[in-house]
Structures are given as structure tokens and as C-alpha cells.
Amino acid sequence: MDLKSKLLDKKQELEEVIAQKKDDLMIPVTESTDELSMYDQHPADAASDLYEREKDAGLLELMELELQKTNDALARYDRGQYYICKSCGKAIEPKRLERLLNTTLCIECARKAQDDFIRPAEEDITFPGAMSDRGETLEIAGYDLYDSDN
Ligand SMILES: [Zn+2]
Numbered sequence: 001m002d003l004k005s006k007l008l009d010k011k012q013e014l015e016e017v018i019a020q021k022k023d024d025l026m027i028p029v030t031e032s033t034d035e036l037s038m039y040d041q042h043p044a045d046a047a048s049d050l051y052e053r054e055k056d057a058g059l060l061e062l063m064e065l066e067l068q069k070t071n072d073a074l075a076r077y078d079r080g081q082y083y084i085c086k087s088c089g090k091a092i093e094p095k096r097l098e099r100l101l102n103t104t105l106c107i108e109c110a111r112k113a114q115d116d117f118i119r120p121a122e123e124d125i126t127f128p129g130a131m132s133d134r135g136e137t138l139e140i141a142g143y144d145l146y147d148s149d150n
Contacts, residue, residue, distance in 0.1 A: 003082070007074050007101055014067040021060045025053065066102075073102035085109055 001009075076082045085092050085106035092106045105113060 003097060003101065004074070004077050006098075007070055007077065010101055011067065011070045011074065014063055014070060018060065018063050018067060021056060021063070025056055025060065069102040072104075076104075087113075 073082060076084075083091050083094075083097065086104040087109040088106060090106055090108075092103065096103060096107055096110075103110065
């Protein structure tokens with residue numbers, strides 16, 4: 001499967017999950033609990049229900065961000081810029097793109113960025129089993145010693 005098909009799959013999957021989550025969140029609080037009125041409800045129950053909703057809303061926000069990145073990646077693909085690092089203009093490693101479909105940075109630039117953002121949230125959510133970029137960098141450094149100055 002080529003990377004564009006993978007991107008389209010990911011886009012579709014995200015859109016479905018987001019639509020489902022939005023449906024869930026649309027249900028008013030009073031209908032999602034068995035209580036007819038909020039006044040009769042134990043305050044702690046209402047609080048934990050609210051907490052669950054806020055957690056869901058936070059997750060939804062992250063998924064929408066992920067979808068936006070995927071759409072951006074598709075747009076870059078169509079412009080022929082998908083394989084080009086947004087930061088330094090060099091080619092992004094194909095293996096890296098396969099693993100992180102909507103990445104915009106090559107390994108070197110991602111590693112620099114990670115000094116500011118310890119781990120991008122996108123990698124935790126969509127690729128729970130993925131290697132860290134740091135590990136991959138070590139692997140690359142092993143057979144590309146000329147460019148490695150650290
Ligand atoms: Zn770069």
C-alpha cells in the first residue's frame with residue numbers, strides 16, 4: 001500500500017472516530033445518567049460524569065488535531081512536498097514517513113524539536129508501540145557516521 005492510501009485510510013478512520021465521539025458528547029448530561037434531575041443527584045456522581053466528559057472532549061480535540069495534520073499531509077502529498085522536511089528542506093527518511101504518516105520533519109529536525117517538546121502527543125496516540133525518534137536516530141547514526149557529529 002502506498003503512503004497516500006495509508007494517509008487516506010487514516011483520514012477516514014479518524015473522521016469515523018471523531019463523528020462517533022461527537023455523537024457521544026451531544027447527549028445531554030441528564031440523559032446520559034439515570035437521574036431525571038441534576039438536583040436529586042449526588043454531587044460526586046455529577047462531578048465524575050463531568051470529568052469523563054471533559055476527558056472525552058480533550059481526546060476529541062487531539063483527534064481533530066491529528067485529522068488536521070493528516071489533511072495537511074495529503075495536501076503536501078498532492079503538491080509533491082510530502083517527502084520534504086518543512087524545517088531544513090531535505091528529504092524525510094522513507095522509513096520514518098511510513099511510521100509517522102503525517103510528520104513534517106526529518107529525523108534530525110525532529111530530534112532538535114524534541115529538546116523543546118519531549119514527545120509529540122501524536123506519536124503516543126496513534127503509534128503506541130512505535131520506537132522513539134531518539135532510538136531511530138541512534139540506528140541511523142550507526143551507518144551514517146559522516147553526518148554524525150555527536
Ligand atoms: Zn529537517
